[in-house]
Amino acid sequence: QTPTLRVSAAASLADALKKIHGLYEKKTGGKIELNLGASSQLARQIEEGAPSDVFISADLAKMEGLEKKGLVNAATKENQLSNALVVVVPSDSKLQIAGGKTLAESSVAKIAFADPKAVPAGIYGKEWLTKLSLWDKIESKVIATENVRACLAAVESGNVDAGIVYKTDAAISKKVKIAFEVPASEGPVITYPMAALKSSTHADAAKAYLDFLDTPEAKAVFEKFGFVVLPEA
Amino acid sequence: MTLKLQLENVSLPLSEFSLKADLTLTAPVTGIRGPSGAGKTSLIEIIAGLRRPASGRIVLNDHVLCDTAARVNLAPELRRVGYVPQDLALFPHLSTRANLYYGHRPNGSATSHADHVIDLLEIRPLLTRRVHNLSGGEKQRVALGRALLASPQILLLDEPLSSLDVRLKEKILPYLLSIREDLHLPMIYVTHSQKELQTICDEVLTVEEGRITQATLSE
Amino acid sequence: MTLKLQLENVSLPLSEFSLKADLTLTAPVTGIRGPSGAGKTSLIEIIAGLRRPASGRIVLNDHVLCDTAARVNLAPELRRVGYVPQDLALFPHLSTRANLYYGHRPNGSATSHADHVIDLLEIRPLLTRRVHNLSGGEKQRVALGRALLASPQILLLDEPLSSLDVRLKEKILPYLLSIREDLHLPMIYVTHSQKELQTICDEVLTVEEGRITQATLSE
Amino acid sequence: MTAEEWQTIWLTTWVSALSVLLILPPGVAVAWLLARKEWPGKSLVETFVALPLVLPPVATGLILLKLLGRRGPIGGWLHESFHVDIVFTWKAVLIALGVMSFPLLVRSLRTAIEEVPVRLEGIARTLGASPWRVFWTITLPLARRGLAAGVVLAFARALGEFGATIMVAGFIQGETSTISLVIYQHVQTGHDHEAMKLLVVAVIMAFIALWISETLSRRRRAP
Amino acid sequence: MTAEEWQTIWLTTWVSALSVLLILPPGVAVAWLLARKEWPGKSLVETFVALPLVLPPVATGLILLKLLGRRGPIGGWLHESFHVDIVFTWKAVLIALGVMSFPLLVRSLRTAIEEVPVRLEGIARTLGASPWRVFWTITLPLARRGLAAGVVLAFARALGEFGATIMVAGFIQGETSTISLVIYQHVQTGHDHEAMKLLVVAVIMAFIALWISETLSRRRRAP
Numbered sequence A: 001q002t003p004t005l006r007v008s009a010a011a012s013l014a015d016a017l018k019k020i021h022g023l024y025e026k027k028t029g030g031k032i033e034l035n036l037g038a039s040s041q042l043a044r045q046i047e048e049g050a051p052s053d054v055f056i057s058a059d060l061a062k063m064e065g066l067e068k069k070g071l072v073n074a075a076t077k078e079n080q081l082s083n084a085l086v087v088v089v090p091s092d093s094k095l096q097i098a099g100g101k102t103l104a105e106s107s108v109a110k111i112a113f114a115d116p117k118a119v120p121a122g123i124y125g126k127e128w129l130t131k132l133s134l135w136d137k138i139e140s141k142v143i144a145t146e147n148v149r150a151c152l153a154a155v156e157s158g159n160v161d162a163g164i165v166y167k168t169d170a171a172i173s174k175k176v177k178i179a180f181e182v183p184a185s186e187g188p189v190i191t192y193p194m195a196a197l198k199s200s201t202h203a204d205a206a207k208a209y210l211d212f213l214d215t216p217e218a219k220a221v222f223e224k225f226g227f228v229v230l231p232e233a
Numbered sequence B, C: 001m002t003l004k005l006q007l008e009n010v011s012l013p014l015s016e017f018s019l020k021a022d023l024t025l026t027a028p029v030t031g032i033r034g035p036s037g038a039g040k041t042s043l044i045e046i047i048a049g050l051r052r053p054a055s056g057r058i059v060l061n062d063h064v065l066c067d068t069a070a071r072v073n074l075a076p077e078l079r080r081v082g083y084v085p086q087d088l089a090l091f092p093h094l095s096t097r098a099n100l101y102y103g104h105r106p107n108g109s110a111t112s113h114a115d116h117v118i119d120l121l122e123i124r125p126l127l128t129r130r131v132h133n134l135s136g137g138e139k140q141r142v143a144l145g146r147a148l149l150a151s152p153q154i155l156l157l158d159e160p161l162s163s164l165d166v167r168l169k170e171k172i173l174p175y176l177l178s179i180r181e182d183l184h185l186p187m188i189y190v191t192h193s194q195k196e197l198q199t200i201c202d203e204v205l206t207v208e209e210g211r212i213t214q215a216t217l218s219e
Numbered sequence D, E: 001m002t003a004e005e006w007q008t009i010w011l012t013t014w015v016s017a018l019s020v021l022l023i024l025p026p027g028v029a030v031a032w033l034l035a036r037k038e039w040p041g042k043s044l045v046e047t048f049v050a051l052p053l054v055l056p057p058v059a060t061g062l063i064l065l066k067l068l069g070r071r072g073p074i075g076g077w078l079h080e081s082f083h084v085d086i087v088f089t090w091k092a093v094l095i096a097l098g099v100m101s102f103p104l105l106v107r108s109l110r111t112a113i114e115e116v117p118v119r120l121e122g123i124a125r126t127l128g129a130s131p132w133r134v135f136w137t138i139t140l141p142l143a144r145r146g147l148a149a150g151v152v153l154a155f156a157r158a159l160g161e162f163g164a165t166i167m168v169a170g171f172i173q174g175e176t177s178t179i180s181l182v183i184y185q186h187v188q189t190g191h192d193h194e195a196m197k198l199l200v201v202a203v204i205m206a207f208i209a210l211w212i213s214e215t216l217s218r219r220r221r222a223p
């Protein structure tokens, strides 16, 4: 009998994972308890000994943090999912964003970021603009929000000119539109690392679950929700 | 000033019976007596505006205080009554002085009116005290002083001397008498003491199970 | 049962003066009188255990109630006093019945003791009422009944009849007298009424500015 | 309403109610001690009790997680000795809700107890009542309005608690998914319609709780 | 303490204090209306007032954002008419804190006003005092303990508020960075040491607030 697994996953994966878990449960008969939250919060929980079998983070840093503390079963780790970073503006905005440099111009007074100190989406955004040597000019315009959703809501409210979110998140709101998609060549590689945890008492099942996420039917779901599935490394 | 207080078909349901009043008071001081629980306090509080009768009309010197038919019920603060409640009801958060002066209205004639009342009631040493640890009789005198200082047009006294010793009673009663004479301030005076009735009242009402009868003093 | 209540060098600072008591009470009923604010209530409350004297010793029938030197102060619930406070202090959230029976201790002899007290005080119709809208005299009778039903070993009465009409006074006083005779229940009785003192008391104390003098009744 | 939503509503109701019930006895005791007794360190205890209100909920949640996690002093001990895990179970929700609403209960009740006249307590004792009986028959009934207010505030806070709960209990459908957590989740994932539905449910629950407390306290209201 | 930390502490202090001050007048009015008057829709208003307690803070924050944003009904109007922006400024912090602590103030004060004997108010009126004067000289002073409790709870809640604030005010160093927000950020990024430092500051602020309210209410305490 397949045991019940506890999966701690970044909130942005919520819809895709719920769908996939339906498939998984039907196929294997095992049950999944999905613990959704901000990646940083999930990492804290795991650090403090909260019981969890699998961790799916929205960025590498959180996973590496746990790895350094020896909590991750490194053999199971894979970076299989990706996402794209986009600049969104209110849907009725006339602002044309030609790239990172537009954000540095005076026509853009305020930009919402998921907190670039803590939240993956914001950290990626900062990385992108740093790479373009624009961050110094932009930093003072940044409105840091708690998470990606709050970032969207900030754009919706009309009080910021633009916001930086994942492509998958941009689809949530009808009141914003994608003004610019950061090309894969220019932006940081957004990766959702996933791994089984050492504290897991069901190592085999965890492994099997991670394998299931690799199956074509799971991949199809991820893609349907806008994620990019990376080729096997 | 002469008093004319009309209570027309006033009725107030109490727990066991209704208080019914239909009479006109004209005496300067009307005494009210009657068994415990007869309705004396209720009667006074209707006049003061603290209870609203179910029906009836109350007119004080051609001033309508209450008329249930016309949906008139004058607010207590506009009735200018000086009420000394039976339970005293001092304001517990205020000093004795603040209690005394709460409704103070200097009465034109004598500026030292307040000082006179305070000395007469022997409460000057209490002025700065909080009221909660005054003795029973001290509280009663403060309540009496508070009503007097408001320079009311009519005094409603509900057993105002019940906790006082004989000497104070014999000092305050004549003062009330003098108010009656000098200031022409009408009073309604509830008491169980035959002596007080005889000293101060011109007319006496007897309340019994809510029914009011006018009686002569000699009775 | 005979009373022997010793107050040895008891002293309690009040706002203007200190209450000093150094005496032994042996009369079945001791009356206490004195001007308003003299310290009568304070004296009673020291005996009841509601106020703690600054110094002194109180012994009731060889039972030490309080001894400041030995840091003894018996809790009020162990003193078995029946106290009728001047301000009545009924429990506002309880019905009349619940107030009456709050400290009820059936006194072995007569099971109908409670019923008897309730009828005597004429409060049976009030039993189911909330106490907050009882009349002044009704409240006073409930407070008296509440103390009597607790079957105390000593009754402390602080102007217990002050708000009652003459008929009730003349009914209740003899009952208190009969308690004194039949139950040998000692009492301390504060009153301003010479009549009550004469009817019920064997001995009278006069309190004046905290000083207590023993006096004879004839005075 | 889907089955999952019913499950959420039911879980929230009982876990909130139970948390309030569980904090009642210590809450009453602490309120009484603060209102009626003077003791050294009283101000410290007061501040300590108020902490869950003052700190951001995540911080309280983190502290709870550190205490109750399998590596924490309490959680570790429970795990070793009884094989009981707290974190990520409904027990953690219960604890989080209790801790977060405790200050509201205590402060309301304490204020109400302070308003009860000591004199009435004294009179009750002259009638032979022990301090214990006095507390139950005089003090607490006279403070009932403050008690009711405290319970309502505590329950309302339990319904709305999010930050500490998600930290220490995670979001696990059916086990720790209170209305607040689910609303958060819906907001996160842009399901505003579902969020709104549960928001309305939360409002209705609050309405019912307030209505019950109103009715109870009105029944014995002095005019 | 770094300069940034001092800035955070100072901002939190004045914005919390100001928010409590601002909700006092409407809080007192609403508490009185709930305690003393019967009117249709009273239960609805009650529930409405309790909402910010019952809903998860993010939800309240989102609602505020929708109302106050430049495209929202209130924010839009302010923007058009006065060129004033609320969202993502300290004004939004002020509003978020006020809204979140309002229910605590109202419930405490309301309970206290209900305990004030109507009889004393009546007696005051026989002495010539208008209802207005009665309210200020009798009702409110007699309800002062409940008022103090309400103010303390509201202030404490303001110190700890996180979810609604970050939603509507964002995290902008020096402008909207309250202690709670900074602690959250430190917790998120694993800077436990810095978080702990500010946690201690928050505790000290709570201690001072409690101590002030204690001292004020003790000065005129009845024995």
Ligand SMILES: Nc1ncnc2c1ncn2[C@@H]1O[C@H](COP(=O)(O)OP(=O)(O)OP(=O)(O)O)[C@@H](O)[C@H]1O
Pocket (backbone or CB within 6 Å): B013, B014, B015, B016, B034, B035, B036, B037, B038, B039, B040, B041, B042, B043, B086, C133, C134, C135, C136, C137, C138, C163
């Ligand atoms: N608000 C009320 N509702 C119902 N019954 C009441 C109310 N107030 C008083 N009563 C009852 O009405 C009767 C008359 O009360 P009232 O206070 O007027 O008596 P009283 O004549 O002043 O008596 P006392 O001399 O004892 O003060 C009493 O039986 C009392 O219990």
Ligand SMILES: Nc1ncnc2c1ncn2[C@@H]1O[C@H](COP(=O)(O)OP(=O)(O)OP(=O)(O)O)[C@@H](O)[C@H]1O
Pocket (backbone or CB within 6 Å): B133, B134, B135, B136, B137, B138, B163, C013, C014, C015, C016, C034, C035, C036, C037, C038, C039, C040, C041, C042, C043, C086
């Ligand atoms: N707790 C207290 N602290 C200070 N002074 C007090 C306290 N209680 C009473 N007093 C004062 O002590 C004096 C005696 O009070 P007490 O109540 O014993 O008087 P009393 O003899 O019962 O008077 P009355 O006949 O008016 O009831 C009064 O002047 C009173 O103001």
Ligand code: MOO
Pocket (backbone or CB within 6 Å): A010, A011, A012, A013, A037, A038, A039, A040, A058, A119, A120, A121, A147, A148
């Ligand atoms: O999915 Mo995240 O961890 O909120 O960027």
Ligand SMILES: [Mg+2]
Pocket (backbone or CB within 6 Å): B040, B041, B042, B086, B158, C135, C136, C137
């Ligand atoms: Mg009366």
Ligand SMILES: [Mg+2]
Pocket (backbone or CB within 6 Å): B135, B136, B137, C040, C041, C042, C086, C158
């Ligand atoms: Mg006395």
